[in-house]
Amino acid sequence: MNVLNITSKENSPPFELQVQALEERGVDCTTVSVPGTVTADSSRSILDYLRFHPTVLKESLGSYDLIHANYGLTAPFAITQPRLPVVLSLWGTDLDGELGWISKLCANFCDATIVMSERMERELGQRCHVIPHGVDFALFEPSPRSEAMDRLGWDPNAKHVLFPYKAEREVKNYPRAKRIVEAIRDDVPEPVHLQTAREVPHSEMPLYMNAADCLLLTSDREGSPNVVKEAIACNLPVVSVDVGDVPERLEGVTPSAVCRSDRELRRALSSVLERGDRSNGRERAERISTEWMSAQIHDVYRDVVDQ
Template sequence: MTTIGTGRAMPSSPEPWNSRPSIARCSDRFDNDGIAGALMTVMATVTDLRQDEGRAACASVSALRVLYLFPGRPEGSAMIFAKKQVEAMGTLGVAAEAFCLESRTDLSGLRRDASRLRDVIASFRPDLLHAQYGTMTAFFATVAANVPMVVTFRGSDLNPAPSDPWLRSLAGRLLSHLAARRAAGLICVSEQLKRRLWWGRERALVLPSGVDIELFQPHPQAEARRELGWSQEERIVLFNAGLSPMVKREDLAQAAVLEAERLCGRITVVRLDGFVPQRRVVAMMNGADCLLLTSDWEGSPTIVQEALACNLPVVSVDVGDVRERLLGVTPSVIAERSPSALAQGLCEVLRRRSRSNGRTAAMPVAQVRIAEQTVALYREVLTRLVRGGAAC
């Protein structure tokens, strides 16, 4: 088995699976000793900002203004799929502005962000706030914002996070549930994730993140391989290790590929690490023979939607909404969570050496369609709040 690192330059020699250090996820982090203090300080600092949500609900629902809240810094590729979804809102006439919650554990940083958020709300005057992640990001918005809020839960904000200390993971999920109870609207990217909600399950809308079908398009495999400098003869499997290989179960993927090599010969694994530019990912999708997914937990993995849009076959365990996404897609395989079953699926796909019909299946989750359904939810939330007796 040959493993190729991704991104900048391809190494001349095979790269071991675990030669790169683990990179922390761009998600909420907690100092276990400071959880209680952080929550109390945040709430004490911003309680005076809480106002009647109905005031904002009285805004016109014909010209929406939405403030989007993201975890982390504005630069970089973290949550690029969500940021691109916000861009799509502009085509539907939504006035959109982004706010990045840079500090999620530092108390002084949270105070600064609370003040900064208050200033942005005062100047932008949004009808809605849309938190693009749960945990501290969404919880902060519930206590710091004076406008109705929608929350999108994406995966590890409600699912267990094996790469995090257990207390940090538990605290993050608790904050997600508290935010869900307070929010005016809820989105979960899969049915599995929706079932994990403690409160608001009956009003949660299931919407995947959406894929940019204009960027992720099928191209001839031979051309893509020439662009990437890949051999035309190799059988290449794409694996998304992301920012947390432990969560993606890289160990299971490695075992499956080793078993597949015993069954059907040499396989080259190309490893995505979360920092590869999107246009290069498109070339990789078109140059590879299949995508392998082995995660224990997922919401609605965007990597699968992107593979479908490029007609790249997928071999995956049954996780998140992958089974639903792959319905009717051939060649593609949903396999049991074992090296032998995954190996059989890999060999089945690799022996065919053909593209899939996945692009047809990707159309329902195209960004513009997801954006349209999201806007419909915004209007429903505002209408419901007005009818509920908001004082204008």
């Protein structure tokens, strides 16, 4: 099977893993990305997307079985090419963000739509396939915590809470995470440090997750946050707000908690730090592997082509 991927997130680790896993199943993948660059201070322009349209039209004339639009803003270019059936993957912010109406509109014209969580399916309001991004279990796996802390130079006599994003990303709500950690310093006898993943390459994230005592997620919105699944794969406890598919992913994972208020976040984080245990996440992680994800997507491809 030959698939044309179009995306605005070509360098995203979840997208790269998706392509790699599908190719390992024998799917030939070609990727065309929206031109232009994205930085911390700027995003692609309308002109970048307009330049993308003729590229997609030209490429769609090739010998492909279908086109897979990854991320909602690529959907208009997928559905306006005349030849190929279209599979659309929505990631989260492209559905509940300010341009989510584009994703909702275009999904009506696609042959199949993939979302990351049941919550996204309800938000979309139509039948779709719930297939969250998978995790590379060979990269994200438990390792000795003392060795990870030593490599990072973290204080072994303190507690370390990992905020897994850059503090500047507003939607991730770093101020809330900082507020929670400051509040629990009176509850926990050891010093508590809030560690951020600023400028941390994806390949280094397992080191941080194995060194930390807990991952703290305070995002305003998410689809299926990969950092939670990666933490589960590393047996790192997670304390999170109720966003995306986090409740489904943390079902049966202990110690971990899904919270709806600052008070609940503070109580849960204090409890996890005082307990000091790793989680049982790895043994509960069957449905977040890249193999499971690629098998589900491959089934969607086959259904679309057969139709």
